[in-house]
Amino acid sequence: MQDLYEMEPTKRFEAIFSTLHIEPLLFAVSKKNVYGAPAELNYPAMIYALVARIVERIPTIKDLVKRLRNDFMFHLDCGFLFSDRIPSEASFSRFTQKLSESNALENVQETLLLQAIQEGFIHDDVVSIDATHFESRDRATPQEKKPKPEPKKRGRKSKVEQEAFQKEKQERENQKTIYEKTIVDQLAASLETLRTDVPIQPHLAVGSKSQYILQSLMSSASLNDGKAAIPLLKGIQGRLSSLNIRYGTLDAGYDYEAIYKQLHNMKAKAIIAYNKRNEGEALGFDEHFAPTCVREHSYRYDSFDEKYQTLKYTQPFECKTCPLANDSLCQKVFKIKMETDIRKYSAPGRGSEAWKKLYNQRTAVERVNAYLKEFFQLKNVRYRTGKKAKVHFDLVTLVYNASKLAVDRINQQMNEMTQAA
Numbered sequence: 001m002q003d004l005y006e007m008e009p010t011k012r013f014e015a016i017f018s019t020l021h022i023e024p025l026l027f028a029v030s031k032k033n034v035y036g037a038p039a040e041l042n043y044p045a046m047i048y049a050l051v052a053r054i055v056e057r058i059p060t061i062k063d064l065v066k067r068l069r070n071d072f073m074f075h076l077d078c079g080f081l082f083s084d085r086i087p088s089e090a091s092f093s094r095f096t097q098k099l100s101e102s103n104a105l106e107n108v109q110e111t112l113l114l115q116a117i118q119e120g121f122i123h124d125d126v127v128s129i130d131a132t133h134f135e136s137r138d139r140a141t142p143q144e145k146k147p148k149p150e151p152k153k154r155g156r157k158s159k160v161e162q163e164a165f166q167k168e169k170q171e172r173e174n175q176k177t178i179y180e181k182t183i184v185d186q187l188a189a190s191l192e193t194l195r196t197d198v199p200i201q202p203h204l205a206v207g208s209k210s211q212y213i214l215q216s217l218m219s220s221a222s223l224n225d226g227k228a229a230i231p232l233l234k235g236i237q238g239r240l241s242s243l244n245i246r247y248g249t250l251d252a253g254y255d256y257e258a259i260y261k262q263l264h265n266m267k268a269k270a271i272i273a274y275n276k277r278n279e280g281e282a283l284g285f286d287e288h289f290a291p292t293c294v295r296e297h298s299y300r301y302d303s304f305d306e307k308y309q310t311l312k313y314t315q316p317f318e319c320k321t322c323p324l325a326n327d328s329l330c331q332k333v334f335k336i337k338m339e340t341d342i343r344k345y346s347a348p349g350r351g352s353e354a355w356k357k358l359y360n361q362r363t364a365v366e367r368v369n370a371y372l373k374e375f376f377q378l379k380n381v382r383y384r385t386g387k388k389a390k391v392h393f394d395l396v397t398l399v400y401n402a403s404k405l406a407v408d409r410i411n412q413q414m415n416e417m418t419q420a421a
Contacts, residue, residue, distance in 0.1 A: 124207030288351030301349030
């Protein structure tokens with residue numbers, strides 16, 4: 001990525017812009033009929049100008065307009081002609097408003113990812129999911145004073161009151177959005193519902209090896225992180241079906257049974273840190289839920305049987321010198337089915353070196369979060385509405401992936417030239 005920023009601005013912009021297919025964006029902002037005043041703005045150049053603002057780390061739209069007016073080369077690099085009028089701040093605001101009313105940025109992102117997969121730059125089998133946060137410049141909404149509730153009537157409700165209460169409770173439940181319900185309800189929901197019914201906190205699903213952003217999601221800061229995992233996983237399953245995802249690595253905040261089931265539906269294994277939740281100590285098992293012998297030595301994870309979905313544990317090392325090695329109390333092999341408790345038993349087994357190695361790959365998503373904040377202006381949100389803030393977030397993730405693809409293409413060309421020489 002550093003090599004890309006060391007290039008001349010014209011070549012850098014050309015490399016990044018060449019990865020973007022902006023036709024869906026042009027369709028979203030263009031006029032839908034022939035009536036009315038003609039469009040006098042250069043929409044493709046405005047799109048490239050918004051991308052260049054992220055690349056060049058220009059803080060505000062006001063500074064972007066000033067740069068377009070004063071920097072002649074930057075003016076041309078963004079695609080504006082000599083005869084084009086430089087858009088005003090209001091024009092960029094209306095342009096952003098049109099983008100916020102469509103899913104065009106998500107469509108461009110999906111096209112870019114499919115192109116990267118086709119060219120062989122994305123071949124991850126491990127996906128890492130995590131959330132981050134940033135402060136937007138949103139105006140606080142005034143709080144309405146709620147009237148004090150009447151004191152509850154003591155004693156058991158009558159049959160009529162109980163039926164009315166249950167009916168009212170069911171109506172409140174039906175009015176809840178999919179994110180206000182439990183995580184289990186997301187398993188039966190479609191991907192369209194999960195993507196459109198989102199209530200500002202970014203959630204990312206990143207390829208652990210390529211470090212491309214495979215899926216992204218915006219939510220309110222109050223949303224539980226675990227409720228964003230299933231939409232991200234379903235997005236990978238539905239939109240990037242050519243990827244063979246074998247493992248999903250997540251921290252303890254995502255330790256919910258529904259997320260394990262979703263990964264199982266994708267034929268992937270869950271590598272999720274366990275959250276004890278005030279559970280007591282399990283007798284006969286160690287902290288990683290591996291069985292222990294009479295002298296409380298932990299059995300070692302050996303292998304996983306895909307056919308029977310069974311984990312195999314063998315005798316501890318201490319059994320070689322143990323006086324009870326040949327006793328009937330000691331069992332040489334333990335086999336535990338994954339369905340016994342999918343939160344506790346996954347492949348590879350918890351606590352094993354293979355499990356730790358896979359879990360350490362989760363740091364990829366943390367690095368990407370840091371890149372977006374420090375170099376791609378994720379912390380610099382200048383909008384007061386959630387829809388426009390989402391446009392900024394989608395644009396940041398798109399520019400990041402476009403920069404990654406541009407760097408991969410440049411490295412591939414350099415390797416081919418080196419081999420030819």
